[in-house]
Amino acid sequence: MPHLNSTIFRPSVLTLTGIPGLESVQFWIGIPFCIMYIIALLGNSLLLVVIKVERSLHEPMYLFLAMLGATDIAISTCILPKMLGIFWFHLPTIYFDVCLLQMWLIHTFQCIESGILFAMAMDRYVAICDPLRHASIFTQRLLTQIGVGVTLRAALFVAPCLILIKCRLKFYWTTVVSHSYCEHMAIVKLAAEDVHVNKIYGLFVAFSILGLDIIFITLSYIRIFITVFKLPQKEARLKAFNTCIAHICVFLEFYLLAFFSFFTHRFGYHVPSYIHILLSNLYLLVPPLLNPIVYGVKTKQIRDQVSKILYCNYSY
Template sequence: MLITNGTFFKPSIFTLIGIPGLESVQHWIGIPFFISFILAVIGNGLLLTIIRSERSLHEPMYVFLAVLAATDLGLTLCITPKMLAIFWLQSSEIHFASCLTQMYFTHTFQCMESGTLLAMAFDRYVAICDPLRHSAILTKRVLLTIVVVVTVRASIIIVMCLLLIKLRLNHFRTTVISHSYCEHMAVVKLAAENVKANKAYGLFVAFSVLGFDVIFIFLSYAFIFQAVFKLPQKEARFKAFNTCTAHIFVFLQFYILTFFTSFIHRFGFSVAPYVHILLSNLYLLVPPLLNPIIYGVKTKQIREGVIKMFTPKNIV
């Protein structure tokens, strides 16, 4: 690592400090984070196992749910182990290449989660607005295409963030990252060079991915509610709406956390730094924890799968 003009030239090691201002109590904060991590791994692992083993769940709705569970599992595994190592073992150093790798997978899984929620909204739209053609529209080939598009879109968009950092930013004012994981803007702000292109691209990603997905999710539900309210029987309306409630809860908690965190990050100048970091951590850790619980409570087939998995086979 070279130090020129008071800046670090192409540093190979960065330091993650965890939660600035709360360093003395981070070992206690790590306890609920660890519990959330274990529950998220178990919950999403159970979802994947049940959907894979039950042939009756090999339908579009559950295929997308499996993709969501895999995405949540990947997101949790990306950030929590290193975060707990910082909190409990003071293992705060991270190689620049490892930092970029963590950044890539963290933000890629975030974009994939948003795209998967949009795909799930499309599935509910077809199931309610055009039920007779649901199986003809969402064929196995179409499902595979949607999953590939969601994955490739996220991968390409996020890899550009890394390239802009790798190719444009060489001089850094400090190598200390005031965060508990390698978040894009947390790293960009350390640069001692012009970062307008990096910031502009970060905003482009936020609006082109999250903004695009939110608009089309709301459009889907506008058509869904219109179709539901046209149903003649109250029981039919309730049954149709009930198939959407789990997805509504999941996408609302994901996007509310997303936009609230983004708003605080960009406009909450009077908010203490540790609040920013805690909200950023909760934004990534809460959805993987809650999504399996929401679908387990609201979906009869998932509940039955869990009961079947933990019921001894010799008991009839």
């Protein structure tokens, strides 16, 4: 049992430090972060508008892309306003319960994005490996069920992290969170009590959702590539492969950043803390920035519709 004189009992307010070690340049770091957020917000919003307006894009692949865009907007909005408040306006304090809510939202949206990427991989698998059944399998009802399913899976898996912190951890060594947002491990490390259950459950969520998703996505694409290479016509192989390039780029950027950030944060004890935090920030800001750009460049239907919208606005 920790000594009451040296610990804080259930603090009501926490202090986010931003990026420890880079306090003198945080103002300037906030500028590219803000630019990334604005581009991500505009790009994903434009993507949602294009998919909603153009009926020819009301297909499973594009509807999943719309879900991804909405999730990207949500996850970047969860962290950046408060982060800029720290960097630019010296507003580091946050209520403990609000911090837990931010933590839950961030990790929930991360898991939702992983689930959507898995669903997109399954969509491409059926479209290429069993095209005649694609329309009958990926119905509007199934798409709704997938959307609800990945959301519930993420929310229910992440919720115990919040409950374990709120109910089990009562005494804290400090109220200063060495991070720019409320990340699970950054909060857990403040506690003056046994935190093994919290750490183990955090690992369980990471591997049971992100880990299993990446395994099934990898297996589906191995099967897709085998099917593509067996196609007799070169044009058909190129067309099938081109439909997967954008998806592969998005999968790689999300999961490589996710696991690199995850492992350096938990096992990179000799890596400076500001590297951990910068990687965590980039993990949440880079995919929302790049996803609409990747799909806009690689998907002709989206590119044509964006050009049409921009041309009409320019004509007026």
